Every structure is written in C-alpha cells, then in structure tokens.
Amino acid sequence: MKLHQGWRRLTPYGLVLPSVIVMCLIMLYPFVKTVEFSLRDYTLYSSHRPFVGLANFAKVMKAEWFGVVFKNTLAWSFWSMLFQMIMGLSVALFLHRPIPGARVVRSLVLLPWVMPGVVVSTIWPMLLSPLFGPVNDALLRLGLIQEPITFLGNIRTAMPSVISANVWSGFPFWVLMVTAGLQNIPDELYEAAAIDGANKWQQFRYVTLPHLSLILNITAVLSFIWSFNNLTLIFVMTKGGPLYFTRTMPLQIYFSGFQQHQIGQASALAVITFVFIAVAVFSYLRMTRRQEM
Amino acid sequence: MVRKGALIFLAILMATVLSMGALAQQVTTINFWTQTLDSRAAWQPMAEVIAEFEKANPDIKVKVEHIPFAQFDSKLIVAAEAGSPPDISDINWMNAKPWAQAGYLEPLDDYIAQSDVVSREMYYEAALVGEHDGQLYTLPQGTGTYMMFYNKDLFEKHGVAIPQDWNELVEAIRKLYNPPHYYGLVRGFGDALYVFDDFVNFVVQNDGYITDEAVTRARTDEPAFVDAFTFYVELVTKHNAAPPGYMEVASAQAHTLFAQEKAAMLVSGPWARGMLATENPDLNWGIFRIPGPEPGKYGAVVGGWQFGIWKGSKNKEAAWRFLEFISRPENAAKWASQLNLPWVKEARNYPPFSTDSFLGEFAEMLAYTRFHMPASPKIPEIAEAIHIELQMALLGMKTPKQATDALTQRINQILSN
Structure with missing residues (x-):
C-alpha cells in the first residue's frame, strides 16, 4: 500500500521529466557551454584553449568600444520600447472605440509585426535613401530640407532611424496586447465613473490604466528584451555604423565571434548581456510588483 | 504448395531489396x-x-x-x-x-x-x-582582382578620356560631378571587408604596406601608406567623388548605383559583369586599369x-x-x-x-x-581598424594624418595581443 502511494507521488515528476530533460538540453547546455567558453582563451585559430579565468571579461570591458556599445544598446532598447508603447497604446485606444472598419484596420495594423525582420530592414533603408528614398523626396518637395539627409550614414540620425524602424515593426504587438487588456475592462466601470463626473482623461487615468498595468508591465519587459537581443534590424540596416554609432551588444558579439573569430571574448560579452538583462528585468518586475501591492 | 510459393516470393523480394541496398551503398x-x-x-x-x-x-x-x-x-x-x-x-x-x-x-x-x-x-x-x-x-x-568599370556614355557626354594617373582621375571626377543626377565614382563604406579591398588597391598602387612581412609591426605610418590614405579620403571629402549616402553603401548597392547611372565609375572585379547584366542590361560600360599615382603604375589586390x-x-x-x-x-x-x-x-x-x-x-x-598583407588571423581585426579610421577621416573627426597615426597605434596593439 505504501509502495503504491510512493509511486503515485512520483508519477507527476516522471511525467514532466522528459520535458525537463529536453529543456535542459536545449537551454541549459548551450548556456553552460557559453559560460565555459567565456573562461577560456578560445579563438578559431588554435585547437589549444587554455583556462584563463576572467581575462576575457577584463579584455572586453577595457576595449574602447565597450562603453559606447553598452550605451547604444540601452538607448536602442529603451527608446524602442517607449515609442512602441506610446504608439501601441494610442492605436489600441483609438481602435477600441466603435468606429466603422475598426476590425479591418486592427488586422492591417498587425502587418509590420508579422513581417520578417530582414524584410523590414530592407524596406527602411530604401525609404530613407538619400538618392531614391520617398522620405527625402517628400522633405525636399515640402521645402523642409535643401539637401537630402543621409539618415543611416550620419552619426546624429543613424540611431533614431534604426529605432524608428524598430518601433514601426514592434508597435503592433503592443496594439494586440493592449486591445486584449481593454476588452477585459467591464463597461460598468466607465459608466460608474461617468456618473461620478469623471471626464475622458480621468476615466483613462483611474479606470483604464490601472487595469492595463499588468499587461503594460509584461509587454514592456518583453519589448525591452526583444529589442536588446535584436540583431537582424541593425545588422542589415547599418552594420553598426557609422563608426560605432549604432553598434549594439548582439552585433558586437557577432563581430567578435564570427568576424574576428574570438569565441572566448564573444562568449564573455554574451554572459555579460545575459546577467545584465536578468538583473534589469528581475529588478523591474520586483519594483512594479511592490508598487501594485 | 501455397507455402512453397510464398517462400519463393519472399526470397525474390529479399534478394531485390538486398541488391537495391547494395547498389545504394555503392554511391557516396x-x-x-x-x-x-x-x-x-x-x-x-x-x-x-x-x-x-x-x-x-x-x-x-x-x-x-x-x-x-x-x-x-x-x-x-x-x-x-x-x-x-x-x-x-x-x-x-x-x-x-x-x-x-x-x-x-x-x-x-x-x-x-x-x-x-x-x-x-x-x-x-x-x-x-x-x-x-x-x-x-x-x-x-x-x-x-579589381579594375575600373566606367559608363561609356557619360564619359563621352562630358568629353572625359580614360584617366592615366591619380591627377587625371580627380580631373575626370570633377567633370563627371553632376548632382543630383550622377557623380564621378561610387564609394561605399558600409562594410569593413569591402572597404578593405577597395582602399588597399590604392595602397598597393603606391607601394604601401599595412604590416611587415612577419606581421609583427604596422607600416601604416610610412609616407606611401599615408599618401594613399589621404588621396582615398580626399576623393570624397575634397573632390565630391561619391553620391550622397556613401557611408551606408555596401558592395551590392555600389554596383546598383553604377548600374542605375548614379555614378560614372565603379571599382570592381570580374563578378560585376553578371551583376550589371542583371541590373541594367542596356548599360554601355567598359573597363580600364585603376589609375595609379603615376602613369603606368598600376596596382590592385587579389584574394x-x-x-x-x-x-x-x-x-x-x-x-x-x-x-x-x-x-x-x-x-x-x-x-x-x-x-x-x-x-x-x-x-x-x-x-x-x-x-x-x-x-x-x-x-x-x-x-x-x-595580397593585402601576409595571411594572418588578425586580418579581420585590422580590416575593421582601417574601416574605423577611414570613417573618422571621412566624417572630419580626424585629419588623414591623425587617422593614420591612430591606425598605426591600433594595428600595433592588435598585433601585440
């Protein structure tokens, strides 16, 4: 009888064991390997890969580009997330009203999000091209500029340009999430607020926002992480240039690992990135949870 | 009887399958x-x-x-x-x-x-x-290897002869400068390895070297290298060689700009013929050797x-x-x-x-x-250093001399690691 009960207790663990093993193989193994590589002098020019402790970390953190690249990554992720949120929230609120064709527009709005990153990053340089781009053409015709702007080749405009492409590509996800959140807010709350004399802004501030806060927090975290880890968009649009002005961590990891063949240093950068994101996201979630309590 | 027939059928089936397997095994x-x-x-x-x-x-x-x-x-x-x-x-x-x-x-x-x-x-x-x-x-x-591709119609229209040296190249670029319709020579700085080839062609012409033969020391502070670097930068900054947006142009786009007659000249290799035929089969183009610092002094990289x-x-x-x-x-x-x-x-x-x-x-x-320099695992890092310093000079953040001094320091540092 006791043996039978023991088996019954173990059965659930047995059932999840295969998934745990698969997860470990898929996620844990590459992670452990990356950490191991970061502690070795691992280049693709020598089969001898001695243990060097934290030397790779010291080397990349001392490199002239490290501070710039780190700052770029933060700016790129933060501004992308912020503008995606503003656009996503505005569009979702607008489409939530009973306007004709809202459903069709809502589906069309999703298009940039379902588009592959490579397509987005090919379209945008064409739009912004100083030679053929319609953006420059429009600005010239409107008399706002006298000469075409090299959006992606200018140190002042390159980062805002790639962020714009990222915002365009990512805001529909916010629309999707916020729309789902809005549909869960009971109409009675708005009616009650209206009876109490709340105007539209007050209804938004005291009814809509508190009900959306969980969704907004989760979407903000996801959006930040996705932008932080995004390689395709910048790689195709600017390759991190001009100079280091749009180079972000994932791009630097790619350059170090696959162009300069410094796998140890690339792994150290990957570990630093992972630790930073983990700490940032964990702190943010803790902070917002405390605020909610 | 039935069992015997079945056995024969099975034997034939097995023999067929095995022989097919054997045949399949013979093909690697x-x-x-x-x-x-x-x-x-x-x-x-x-x-x-x-x-x-x-x-x-x-x-x-x-x-x-x-x-x-x-x-x-x-x-x-x-x-x-x-x-x-x-x-x-x-x-x-x-x-x-x-x-x-x-x-x-x-x-x-x-x-x-x-x-x-x-x-x-x-x-x-x-x-x-x-x-x-x-x-x-x-x-x-x-x-x-590299030669200069040129648009025959634009050369004829502006009465430009095939340039024989750097001075004549500058003169041709000046004549062909016709914004916003077309420019003299397409340049592209969007890709470190593309720039590495494009730029080192001029270094080779001028008898300059990136490193010594043993790849232990930079030679980028020597006059031959510095002069080539200065000439290459000034083609854009002083002589307006390139269409706007050159800082973001990579190899494929450079070919497109030439094919679409936005530039009258393009430095490229034998592979360009197929690309140009695809992009603009009607383009009337020809080739000549990239002019060197003096007439007859040619040079280009191989790889x-x-x-x-x-x-x-x-x-x-x-x-x-x-x-x-x-x-x-x-x-x-x-x-x-x-x-x-x-x-x-x-x-x-x-x-x-x-x-x-x-x-x-x-x-x-x-x-x-x-070759650009003796084979070395450090080449990608050196190519990137050259790319960075060229951009510094092109953006006016450093003079060519300051950029080559910084480049020499960077390369020596790369080689000492």
Whole structure:
C-alpha cells in the first residue's frame, strides 16, 4: 500500500521529466557551454584553449568600444520600447472605440509585426535613401530640407532611424496586447465613473490604466528584451555604423565571434548581456510588483 | 504448395531489396558548400563541371549547399564546431591558414603525392596561402582582382578620356560631378571587408604596406601608406567623388548605383559583369586599369577562394576525387569562368580565358597585383581598424594624418595581443 502511494507521488515528476530533460538540453547546455567558453582563451585559430579565468571579461570591458556599445544598446532598447508603447497604446485606444472598419484596420495594423525582420530592414533603408528614398523626396518637395539627409550614414540620425524602424515593426504587438487588456475592462466601470463626473482623461487615468498595468508591465519587459537581443534590424540596416554609432551588444558579439573569430571574448560579452538583462528585468518586475501591492 | 510459393516470393523480394541496398551503398554522397548562389549566372558553369564529374564518377554524387556570402564563414565554423562540417567547401583565402592552424582542415600533401593531376607547381606560388607547418591544407581555386568599370556614355557626354594617373582621375571626377543626377565614382563604406579591398588597391598602387612581412609591426605610418590614405579620403571629402549616402553603401548597392547611372565609375572585379547584366542590361560600360599615382603604375589586390576538405568529413577519398577533377586545367577554367580568374596557371589557355577579352584584360591585370598583407588571423581585426579610421577621416573627426597615426597605434596593439 505504501509502495503504491510512493509511486503515485512520483508519477507527476516522471511525467514532466522528459520535458525537463529536453529543456535542459536545449537551454541549459548551450548556456553552460557559453559560460565555459567565456573562461577560456578560445579563438578559431588554435585547437589549444587554455583556462584563463576572467581575462576575457577584463579584455572586453577595457576595449574602447565597450562603453559606447553598452550605451547604444540601452538607448536602442529603451527608446524602442517607449515609442512602441506610446504608439501601441494610442492605436489600441483609438481602435477600441466603435468606429466603422475598426476590425479591418486592427488586422492591417498587425502587418509590420508579422513581417520578417530582414524584410523590414530592407524596406527602411530604401525609404530613407538619400538618392531614391520617398522620405527625402517628400522633405525636399515640402521645402523642409535643401539637401537630402543621409539618415543611416550620419552619426546624429543613424540611431533614431534604426529605432524608428524598430518601433514601426514592434508597435503592433503592443496594439494586440493592449486591445486584449481593454476588452477585459467591464463597461460598468466607465459608466460608474461617468456618473461620478469623471471626464475622458480621468476615466483613462483611474479606470483604464490601472487595469492595463499588468499587461503594460509584461509587454514592456518583453519589448525591452526583444529589442536588446535584436540583431537582424541593425545588422542589415547599418552594420553598426557609422563608426560605432549604432553598434549594439548582439552585433558586437557577432563581430567578435564570427568576424574576428574570438569565441572566448564573444562568449564573455554574451554572459555579460545575459546577467545584465536578468538583473534589469528581475529588478523591474520586483519594483512594479511592490508598487501594485 | 501455397507455402512453397510464398517462400519463393519472399526470397525474390529479399534478394531485390538486398541488391537495391547494395547498389545504394555503392554511391557516396559528398556535401559541398559554396558561397556562389545558384541564382547567379556564375553558378551555371560550376554546375556543368559537377554534372561532368558525376557522369565520369557514377559512384559519387555531389550534394551542393549554397550559402550567402555574409553567412558563409559563420555557418562553416558552427558546423565544424558541432562536428558536422561539409566534406568539401569553398574557403575564403583569409581563413585558409587560420583554419588549418585550428585543425579544421585535412592536410592534402599525401593526396597530392599520389595524384597525377594535382601538384603544387601547377598553381601560382603566391596563391598557396593554405600552408601551415609545411603542409598544404587548401587548393587555390580562383581570385578576383579589381579594375575600373566606367559608363561609356557619360564619359563621352562630358568629353572625359580614360584617366592615366591619380591627377587625371580627380580631373575626370570633377567633370563627371553632376548632382543630383550622377557623380564621378561610387564609394561605399558600409562594410569593413569591402572597404578593405577597395582602399588597399590604392595602397598597393603606391607601394604601401599595412604590416611587415612577419606581421609583427604596422607600416601604416610610412609616407606611401599615408599618401594613399589621404588621396582615398580626399576623393570624397575634397573632390565630391561619391553620391550622397556613401557611408551606408555596401558592395551590392555600389554596383546598383553604377548600374542605375548614379555614378560614372565603379571599382570592381570580374563578378560585376553578371551583376550589371542583371541590373541594367542596356548599360554601355567598359573597363580600364585603376589609375595609379603615376602613369603606368598600376596596382590592385587579389584574394579569392580556395578549396578545402574538412577534417570531420566521412568521405575524404571521394571529396579528394572531386577536388582533383575540378583542378584539371580545363575544369578549373570553366569553374572560374564567370566569377574569378583561375589560380591554375595552365587554365589560362582554355576557354573562356583564351577567347574572352574582358577576362583576358583581368588576367593581364594579375601581373600588377598582390595580397593585402601576409595571411594572418588578425586580418579581420585590422580590416575593421582601417574601416574605423577611414570613417573618422571621412566624417572630419580626424585629419588623414591623425587617422593614420591612430591606425598605426591600433594595428600595433592588435598585433601585440
């Protein structure tokens, strides 16, 4: 009888064991390997890969580009997330009203999000091209500029340009999430607020926002992480240039690992990135949870 | 009776299945990875050579995987590290020695010793870049080199003659400056390795060097290098050579700008012919040698591709037979015909090199060429350092002299690590 009960207790663990093993193989193994590589002098020019402790970390953190690249990554992720949120929230609120064709527009709005990153990053340089781009053409015709702007080749405009492409590509996800959140807010709350004399802004501030806060927090975290880890968009649009002005961590990891063949240093950068994101996201979630309590 | 019939049927079935299995076992499939895409015209002659090989060797089948250039090296490295490399692949000349050193490639000298076709002597000596510890790990395939492509109609319209030296090149650029319609010479700084080729052409013309022969010390502070650097930068900053947006233009876009008549000149290699034919078949273009600092003083870089058999290959013998077949002069000529110039000396005597004047001119240009610098694992880092300092000078953040001084410091630092 006791043996039978023991088996019954173990059965659930047995059932999840295969998934745990698969997860470990898929996620844990590459992670452990990356950490191991970061502690070795691992280049693709020598089969001898001695243990060097934290030397790779010291080397990349001392490199002239490290501070710039780190700052770029933060700016790129933060501004992308912020503008995606503003656009996503505005569009979702607008489409939530009973306007004709809202459903069709809502589906069309999703298009940039379902588009592959490579397509987005090919379209945008064409739009912004100083030679053929319609953006420059429009600005010239409107008399706002006298000469075409090299959006992606200018140190002042390159980062805002790639962020714009990222915002365009990512805001529909916010629309999707916020729309789902809005549909869960009971109409009675708005009616009650209206009876109490709340105007539209007050209804938004005291009814809509508190009900959306969980969704907004989760979407903000996801959006930040996705932008932080995004390689395709910048790689195709600017390759991190001009100079280091749009180079972000994932791009630097790619350059170090696959162009300069410094796998140890690339792994150290990957570990630093992972630790930073983990700490940032964990702190943010803790902070917002405390605020909610 | 029924049982006997069933047994006979089973026996026949088994014999058929087994013989089919045996037949299937006799065919070895080798995996060949190339960076030539099958959508390119250049692939056609290569595919013909492979078909001829399979016909002559019915026991070997070649399975080809086409990988875009931008991902080619990283895919090979990832596959090698994962223990599943191809049997044979293209190898970029810069990677030949480092990858041999890292133990990825199979040494070929034993195969060469037993071969009636392949010998070290059949190649231009400079092309044997896959040598490490006295062993050869890669066989030279082909190389590109650079010439100036020009728009004949625009030259005629502005009465521009073929420039013979740097001064005449500047003069031609000045005459062809016609914004926003077209500009003298397309430039592209969007890609470090593209800039590395484009820029070092001018360094070679001026007898400059990036490092010493042992790759221990930078030579980028020497006047020959500094003058070439200054001239290259001033082509854009002082003489308005390039269409706007040059800072973001990469190799493919540079060809597009030339094809669309936004620039009257383009520095490129034999591969440009196919690209221009696709992008603008009506373009009236020609080629001439990139003018040097003085008349008749030409120069350009070579590089190109090698073949290597991967150490993790399970079909090395079959891969070698394939490699041996491609290396026959007539096949080497055909293989390289649309993309490169073959490194096999005798291949020049076979069509299309013996009959095509465009390729013939490129082949003659080889007399004025050399590699960017001696093969070294540090090349990608050095190429990036050059790219950064060129951009600094182009953006006006440093003078050319300040940029070359900083470059010398950077390269020496890279070499000391």
